[in-house]
Amino acid sequence: MTNSSDIHHAGTARQAPIKHMLLRLRGPVLAVLDQALYALSNLMLQVLVARSVTEDAFGAFTVATSLFVILAMAHQTILVEPMFVLGPRHYSRELGRYYDILRGRWSAGAGLGAMMLCLLSAWAFRQWESTEIALCMIAYALAAPLILYFWLMRRMAFALLRIDLAVIANGIYCTIMLLSLAGFMLVGLANAYSGIALSAAASLVGALIIRMRLPWPQRGQDQPGGVFREHLQYGRWAFGSEVLSWGIANCAMLILPIWMGLATSALLRILILLFMPMLQICSVMALLLLRRSAKASPEISQSRGALRHCLIFLAAGSAYGIGVVLLAPPLIPLVFGSQYVVEPGWILLAAVSGAFTVGAQPLFTALRAAERPRDVMIAHMVAFILIISLLYGLEDAGIAGALIAQTVGWLAAMLSAIFFLARLDRHLA
Incomplete structure (x- = not known):
């Protein structure tokens, strides 16, 4: 009983x-x-x-x-x-x-x-x-x-x-x-x-x-x-990677106005703002992952967890992008004003680029937690060089060309991070 x-x-x-x-x-x-x-x-x-x-x-x-x-x-x-x-x-x-x-x-x-x-x-x-x-x-x-x-x-x-x-x-x-x-x-x-x-x-x-x-x-x-020395030793590579990340996201906004005027920067800024909530949430979730991963020994492999989180972030970024593609065209003139004309094709390209951007972040976080910020910087450098090369090749495509270049760049950064994690696993083994 x-x-x-x-x-x-x-x-x-x-x-x-x-x-x-x-x-x-x-x-x-x-x-x-x-x-x-x-x-x-x-x-x-x-x-x-x-x-x-x-x-x-x-x-x-x-x-x-x-x-x-x-x-x-x-x-x-x-x-x-x-x-x-x-x-x-x-x-x-x-x-x-x-x-x-x-x-x-x-x-x-x-x-x-x-x-x-x-x-x-x-x-x-x-x-x-x-x-x-x-x-x-x-x-x-x-x-x-x-x-x-x-x-x-x-x-x-x-x-x-x-x-x-x-x-x-x-x-x-x-x-x-x-x-x-x-x-x-x-x-x-x-x-x-x-x-x-x-x-x-x-x-x-x-x-x-x-x-x-x-x-x-x-x-x-x-x-x-040794606080200054250790922060600088870590931060010099981290700063380099973040500057390159900034360049990936903003170089088109600085370069295109040379050919098309300052109004182009305004249109690109509106596209960035559409995806800013997703990027902000991604950054804070990556920070939480970093805090948790930093408690583990840098000698312990974190690649499997990083790949799992990469897929989760990719799925979440894709879902957010689909929502923006569906909702943004009628909302942009209401929110920002009728003078800003953003083509639906630009929004779709920005959605794909945004999904790759957030998908790469858990991979970068795993490398940072392993105290390998230099590898993160190299991954960003690969992407940045690709984007600058494509920007000049797609000059006539304007904003669409810039978004295509960013998409290819972030995909390259994500694949480079996967390569560095696999190499780190082999080193730890």
Whole structure:
């Protein structure tokens, strides 16, 4: 005869796997929510600028934003990404001091360096009589330290398993941005410069919330040694690969206007924005994979898991692309304005390119976790060389030619990463 305690224990046993699964899903769900909030506010900024200024002015803002992304990549690859890989492996006993260094003088130095480079870019564009781009770069120079600091605080919350705190700060950031943008539209002050300034102000609030509320690791007696050397050794290859990745995504936006005018950059930017939510979610999921993979020994093969995740990311990217192909044509004139004419064939090509882009990310993540960022850079270099060669060969095809070149490039990068993982497996065996 079964008593009530047996029934209770059986019910508890059945609930345990469900509870465990929910706990495992909590981190990825919060991470996606964090990235979605940040992407939403910045997407609204892009839409606002596109609707408030001329096509050429939006193209200038697009060029300036793309250049600022390069500076953000240096911050990401020399400061943030090594923190996820090297922190738990090399500085676990000195973690409190390690984080002090990163969020202190390193963060201040990164912000100051970004400011100076933005000002230098503004001067160069002014010499070339590209006044609108120069003014956008000045705005980014003033905003860069605050924006980069917020990015660092968010990623530290991820690394210290307080993604919920990053979500709260991002929600406040998003609220400030949306309400302020709506107010600026009502009083007629909406433009690229005011949007960049609002992003900086909202970043400051979000960063302070995380800094004050995040439970920092206890500080040990010893100062961690070799931080600069190890970050630079890892980051130089990671930065190279990210610059090449940026080049793969943006070189057409910088090269095509030479032949077809700044309005072409605006159209390419709209195509990028259509797939930005997918790319943002992919980046945060890859970051979670990196955090998990970094806890394993670099001597352990991760190629099988990377290939499995590659197929999952490919399937998800393809499903997202199908949705965009079906929904985007009627929505683009409603959201961005009737002056932007985006052909359905361009959207289809961008969808295929986007699927290969996200499919390659788990492969790159596995190589980074194995402390092989140089292999990632070489894979990106193969893709970049292919794209530049095809861009000049497909010059007459315009935007369609650029999208075909990007598709071939990302496929080549994905296949190159598979080759490097297979070679790493043979080395470990």
